[in-house]
Amino acid sequence: MSANPIVTPAGALPRETRQFAVAFVVMLALIAVAPFVAYPFFVMQALCFALFACAFNLLIGYVGLLSLGHAMFLGAASYVCAHAAKVWGLDPVLAILAGVACSTILGFVAGALSIRSQGIYFAMITVALSQMIFFFCVEAPFTHGEDGIQGVPQGRALGLIDLSQPALLYVFVAVVFLFGFLTVYRAVNSPFGEILKAIRENEPRAISLGYRVQRYKLAAFVLSAALAGLAGATKAIVGQNASLTDVAFAMSGEVVLMTLLGGMGTLYGPVVGAIVVVSMQNYLAQYGQWVTVIQGGVFVACVLMFRRGIVGEIANALKWTSL
């Protein structure tokens, strides 16, 4: 990705690329410093959720499709990766790829079923489909029901890098996250991304211009599912487990909250939102269900008076359009 110079859409000013680059360098610096300031395991989990939120944001932010079932991709990939690493004894990289393959196929099927519907209808269909996957994971023998898959070996990535060493694991997770983040950036700032935005703004017009809108939407949906799967599979290696939490409806809600809070349709918003939400859960864990109440309250507050989200507000204040 870094070898490929950042491509700007036709007519965009290089200034916008520069703004993105400044923010990117800041993010890189923060990722480098974070494990010395915070608990590294916590940072790695936050990065996985940040990638998950970026994948989700690709749909809501750039195509205008609200999926309320994205946990199915995170959870399914997490289970497949954990199973592949533990039972089949695959290399962690191959296990992650197996997880991504699973979520990609699932994304294709779920996308083909839901993409013809719009707005709230689309949201309800994704809820129902992810609930179906949830019940499948409860019943299927290989997921071990309530217990989940525990003790997933971290192994050696590509047979060389020992991921059971925290420092190497951290670098590995950071690289996976950056790969996913730049994939989203590349997709959004490409002709493909421009067409997605055109569909978001005015679908009938995009159709009249001759674009096969359904195919573009499906492609975006599958890409989003694959990246959500990448996040889930990596999370299984980091946490060494896969459980029903990752596939449950509450997880689908959390990723919406992360993206909404950080800023829908901004590149850095989901990352900021994910870190805030994960920290909130971490520090408020002792208060039990109050976390749910607070999350719901943040939801309501965001929707009522803070619709641009954190990064959206900052970008607006700075008049930086490419964050």
Add this chain to the structure above:
Amino acid sequence: MIFGHAITAQQLFGQLLIGLINGSFYALLSLGLAVIFGMLNIVNFAHGALYMMGAFVAYFLLHELGLNYWWALIGSPLIVGAFGALVERTLLVRLRGLDPLYSLLLTFGLALVIEGLFQNYFGASGKPYAIPPQLAGAHNLGFMFLPNYRAWVIGFSGFVCFATWFLIEKTRVGAYLRAATENPTMTRAFGLNVPRMITLTYGFGVGLAALAGVLAAPINQVRPGMGADIIAVVFAVVVIGGMGSILGAIITGFTLGVVEGLTKVFYPEASNTVVFVIMAVVLLIKPAGLFGKVA
């Protein structure tokens, strides 16, 4: 007759009954969603939480105020409906004119707040709610025992569904509502108070959810998680039926409850997923749903 066969028949009717009961709840809940959707053009994600609230209000009325089931049957929908109207007046009204996805997200956040609060105070475990003495006992129908309370739930929810359909499709009030759905600006020009109709409609839809909650209280225990458990199935029911029609919501609700019950007899492993599978098939064949007009 073979002995094994007789047991199967009893099992069959037993599950059919459970299916009809669940179908009553699906019908009442998806009816409420359809009414709200028709008027406000939003999907009320808090519907499950408000259903749970309905059951808890019945529980409080009994244990705090000593008001029995029959009072709860009127009181709980009124209280929860009033709460819904308040939510519409104070929160949802601010989002009018914006993308309906924001209203959806608002009700989603609201559901989290409500469910979280109840979980804080009541934990995850259930509270028992006794069947009213007038409806205790059962009748022997020859081929099965029919508990009186269950017969009442099916009959009463069938009646409420019919009454709602009649109200909306056949009365003057319903005509106003349909007019306001069709063309709010024109309806206002005729001197009808459309914002108030919207508030009352939301309250009414929410009240239906609360009513389902009261009916469910003596059958399933009163639990903070009861709404979250049922809401995904209700969404699938709405998608299968299609958003366009009141009657569609009622028929689909009852039918899918029965299908779910039958699946429990013939292929129990799939009983949790059958509704979602049917939804996928319906989407492939008829994306707008069985009774819907637009996808």
